[in-house]
Amino acid sequence: MKTDITYLGRVINVNSASVEVEISKDIPSAAPIINGRLYKLGQIGTFVKFPIGNLTLYGLVSSVSNTPSTIDNIDYEPDYGSRFLQVQLVGEKLGNESFEKGIGTFPTINDEVHIVTEDDLKEIYGVKKNGHIEIGKHASSENLPVYVSLHNLVLRHSAILGSTGSGKSNTTAHIIKTVLDNGEGARLILVDTHGEYSSAFEGKAKVFKINDKTNPLIIPFWTMNFDELSFFLVGRPDGQEKPEDKQLRDKILELKKANATLLKAGAVDVGYITTDSPIPFDIKKMWYDFDREMNATYNHASDHIAANECLEEEGDPSILKPAKFQPHSPNNTAPYKSKKLTMYPYVGKIYSRLKDSRYSFMFNPSDYYDTTSENDIDHLLRNWIEHEQRLTILDLSGIPFELIDISVGLITRFLYDSMYWGRFEEYTGRNRPLLMVYEEAHSYLPRGEKNSNVYGYARKAVERIFKEGRKFGIGAMVITQRPSEISETILAQVGTFIALRLTNSGDKGTVQSSAPNNMNSLIELLPSLRVGEAIIVGEAINIPSRVRINLVEPRPSSNDPDLAKAWSNVFASKEDNYKSVVKAIREQKNINK
Known part of the structure; x- marks a missing residue:
């Protein structure tokens, strides 16, 4: 009703892509207070609703103007300061039923438009349901948790995108920790090319690393085709x-x-x-x-x-x-x-x-060298995906750069084949799905093999998961700061995008063209997002949303050094300085402190 405190205006134009709304002249303030909460009208990325009988349509504000899109409107009064909104419809709710994405009925001219309150958002996002995990809080309300479907996030694949310093590592760690906290039978493998994540999951993950005395990373050469x-x-x-x-x-x-x-x-x-x-x-x-x-x-x-x-x-x-x-x-x-x-x-x-x-992890795997060794690769497979921690981190930081491509390819194909051929076994395959997480994916999953050290072994193996993995219980998540450099096949199969701040126009354009639901207005916000804030669109979330991702502690070791503090220190020059550094360069081993 027009007398409702939530009344915003009326529909003046409808097409297949958007709805144009004229804000009522009778609204006394551009920031009304509803149930003790302040709402700012016409904010990009906020929601509005269209009540049509027992049906309520929901839309997202994509642009705001002081002039309508059609100037031939004879009622237009430019001196009055009328305001006009372009709204993209995103979903609907019938009576007391749950919110559904997609539109079956469009609004018509002069239909009422209302502000979406926090109570409305709670109806959309609902309470936590079985099979859903909390990914963060809605950007417009710290009291409103946002949930995503674990099934769609994993088996319909996902991507975490964002420029350096936008919060990708924290988002990745938060999602993994939340999954582990909500699934006793979960299985995740994180391909960590820079060795950043073991600090965030100390005591909660089994970490395999080259030359590690407890859990050495071994990729037997004979698993190559x-x-x-x-x-x-x-x-x-x-x-x-x-x-x-x-x-x-x-x-x-x-x-x-x-x-x-x-x-x-x-x-x-x-x-x-x-x-x-x-x-x-x-x-x-x-x-x-x-x-x-x-x-x-x-x-x-x-x-x-x-x-x-x-x-x-x-x-x-x-x-x-x-x-x-x-x-x-x-x-x-x-x-x-x-x-x-x-x-x-x-x-x-x-x-x-x-x-x-440097290649001893392939050519000298003592436990898996040949038939005289103690173990076969069933033992390696159990070590990787069947242990009490449920999260396996494959730390590739000690692998020569020219071997990252083929190493990731071997790991991926080996695990994919285990899920494919074991898809009907009670302890793996479809009965116990697996999530593969690929950090710094742009370095080994490129659109084309332009780099002399990347020949497509990893890309072909990972593309296979994105195209067919869900049928056999294996899903994938890619994390990258350069989505414009990622394989188009992979991006085309991503069901859920978690996009943090992206300042590069090419990267933003890639997300805009790849993201489902054609949420152009939300994607346009990417350069202005705060650190730790993400636009989430796709199959895992009820409605495209701007979300604040929770901070996790301890954090991955990907944060910047404290430059001001470091440069304020006084450093003594010693003859022994850099000897350990040079030794590490020569042996290609990290210095452990």
């Missing part, structure tokens, strides 16, 4: 098949088939094994055999078999010590030089990879 392994070992590009590539493929297949009956997790039918099968084999023995075949000398010119070798000393594959042979004769006499030189371009490359200590 042939394209990945051959590219990493010898730089073989996709699609290439030179004679040495065929010999490498055949050798790997031979070694994997030889181990088929020796696997700790159970024997495998040899007929099903390919070079892509994740079966352990001794890669050092593979190098040793290639090197021996290439460098051996023989007593006979044509019969190059082991029995005719001119061997001086057996080597030791386990320490990469090659076999030694009598030097070949420069004349056409014994000892004869080997004719099997196909692998000459590759043997040195393979050796250099295996000797590089």
Whole structure:
């Protein structure tokens, strides 16, 4: 009714995209007080409602003007100071039923428009329901909690976006902690490329890190498919098949088939094994055999078999010590030089990879090296996703930058395959979903492989989760400060956007074009958001909202240093300074304090 204290004005224009509202001239104040609370009229991003009988439509104020969109309105009085609102409709509520997104009925000309009060917002957001978690407080009211659907947040995927210093790490930590507090059977894996989150979850997460004595991060080389392994070992590009590539493929297949009956997790039918099968084999023995075949000398010119070798000393594959042979004769006499030189371009490359200590987490995984090891990868899988803490942090800060792409790809594909092939098991798959969280996603999930260290291994694996994961119980969340650099396929499959302050126009445009519900007016607010404030749109939330994210303690170690305090200190110069820093650079290990 027009006599209600919430009465705002009337509808003067309706189209498929928005509704235009004229604020009533009879409203005495631009900031009325309703039930003891002050409301400011015409604020961008605030809500209004359209009561139509038993149906109430809700809309979001997208723009405010002192002139209507159609100047030919004969009742327009420019000197009176009339105000006009453009409103985007977002949902409706029928009688006492719950609020629903989407519009089935549009308002008509002269329909009443009312202010949405805090009580109205409580009806929209409701009380906490089963399967929902509190993500923060509504920006317009510290007393109004905002809930999101855990199912849609996880299985319909999500993205946390924001410029540096906007509160991304705090938002990520808050969501993870809230999920852990509300789900005893929850399982989350956080891919932490900078090692920021272990401090925020001390005692609440199992952290795997390279060279850690308790929980070392291990990614066995033999979990790579042939394209990945051959590219990493010898730089073989996709699609290439030179004679040495065929010999490498055949050798790997031979070694994997030889181990088929020796696997700790159970024997495998040899007929099903390919070079892509994740079966352990001794890669050092593979190098040793290639090197021996290439460098051996023989007593006979044509019969190059082991029995005719001119061997001086057996080597030791386990320490990469090659076999030694009598030097070949420069004349056409014994000892004869080997004719099997196909692998000459590759043997040195393979050796250099295996000797590089930075890659020991792949090539020297003592517990998962080959069939002589104590464990198979079922043990690794249980370590990662089946423990009492429920949150696993894979700290990749010690991994060489050029291996981040392939490491994330291997981790993702391994976990995806476990959920896919175990989707009907009672302890995993669809019966116990898994959330993958990818921090700093722009560095390894780019739109295109322009970076020489990013070849698309991670992107292809993560895209697979975004496209198909929900059917098998695996969801994903990406966190990035540069959404414009993220794979378009990933952004297109994101169901819920949690967008903090974004000042770059390209990044804001990416969110605007990717976000569901076409909430342009809210997205336009991104550059002006306060730290820790987010625009949330998508499937996990009842209605697009501006939300204050709760602060968490302890916080991730991503905050800025206290520059003023640091620079006010007096530092003594010592001869030992920087020795530990240089040692860390040389060993590629973090200095632990």
